[in-house]
Amino acid sequence: MATVDTKKTKGPAKTGPVKTAQARANRALPPGYARSRGKQVQELLDEETVEVPWQLRHSEFTYLGSAPLSREHYISKEWAEREIEKLWSKVWQLACFEQDIPEIGDHIVYDIVDWSFIIVRTTNNEVKAFYNSCLHRGRQLCENQSESANSPEFRCPFHGLSWNLDGSLKQIPPSIEFDFPHVDKKKFGLPEVRCEIWDGLVFINIDDNAEPLLDFLGDITKHFERWPFATRWKATHTAKVIDCNWKIAQEAFMEAFHVLATHPQMSIGLLGGDGSNTEYNIYDDGNANWSRMTMAPPMPNPNLPYELTERELIEEMFYRGESVSEMGVQKMSGSINDLPDNITTRKLLADAARARGTPGFVGLPPTDMELTSAIQYHIFPNISPWPGPIFYRYRPYGHDPDKCIFEIMMMVSLPKDQPRPPAAKIKWLGPDEQFGSIFNQDVENVARVQRGMKAAKPPGHLTLTNYQDIKVRWHHRLLEKWLNA
């Protein structure tokens, strides 16, 4: 890890590299190990006033080379077909949350490419998943993928054949039963698809020979013992069809150094929010099916040409009457004169978060890092769970490599001493509707990335960074492993 010199002061900013101690230290490091200016996440954790949970200290990184990435991964129809054949047909994927189907008979539809599955609660302790297709004429048995429905059976609307919740045949209508003498009713159950649950997240796998879900997930399950999902509530769920490949949408949230250019509002406030001090982790030399990034919490932007004080930053936040954090914009209140002289921005925001109520973290008291920074995990191939409330899912849109379904969920702490509120149903945004706030800037980018990649002069290879794009490299490395298997 490079040493950090936060004492950099410069006059008028020059274009070109700033010759800092950091820059000199970086030159001595092997590729992939150079870091940005300013305090790194692990150094900020050293300054915590409470014990730091081991999860935040579990910081692995392996350099995966600096080779360019082929644009074919995103724009080629042939590549998309290979993903369908080799990835989506074999990988564990999030179908829904247990809380989407809390009562016996509750069911919801999960679609991926041409497949469609019914996820149903059959008993208090069991969830099953079936191919969503009638065994007679193949009609979809259930249609709604936005919200759960409840029924005591699955009856095909076409000719009325019905199945029990556990998939066994319930009835061929008596008026037509005479014409199915060749059907063994005991063997005429709905075909099941593999369905396993981790911490309230319901996964399916089309491959009957897939490894068990928990083996696939690995150590991320231990990480989330601190931030469990089973005790959270899905408060919102928004989905939109976006004009880009599912991986492009996802990769917009796999690195944070786009913040400076894409979200200038985050750095004009002089928060440490330009993303350059984000820590990126891949595990088990990049072989683990999960990864993480941790954005540095709000602090004076280390990329300014002089040192800004915490005090100046806080004064600006008070002046504007608002502050930016992972949770969104919070109103600042009170007087800056009441604050201790040595207060830091992240401490101020963390204490404000504590005052609003402790989130449902398990074990040690919450750290400032958990309360003020964006910590984003990623599970191969297509979901991103956060210790904070945000949860993303990305799916291909049919066979079209140029479109995807992007979903944002808010997984918040359950209200205290109240019954669990019902999980939000999916709200589908139309083409002209927007997710809002910062996401609009990301969504605008990704469609233009898709378009621009096609416009590149062949072969149109993509030149990634060594460190900050490591999650992108990790993801494509795993993907290639699956497609070449």
Added chain:
Amino acid sequence: MNIEVEPARITFDIHADETIIQAAWRNGYTWPTICGGQGTCKTCVFQILEGFEHLSPVEAWEDTGLRSLADSLPNKGQGYRLACQAKVHADIRLRKIGVRKQHGNS
């Protein structure tokens, strides 16, 4: 002509042919910027407190930058300008945090 900067209560002179950030630099003051005054990072954005009518018109490049910030600034960005683009033809008073006397290793 003078530029008066709050909350630091700094005043410096400015010529008609230079931008506000250039005048600050000439007078030995820092001004927040990451791109070095090219109108790309928008970190130099400031709020006009007095003398709105004394500023040069917003040209296309600055307008692009200001529009990208509009949603995230108070009052949809009305009354904000980029110091690396804006010039003045009479005194103004503005608010920008982080403006200060350069010291040491300039």
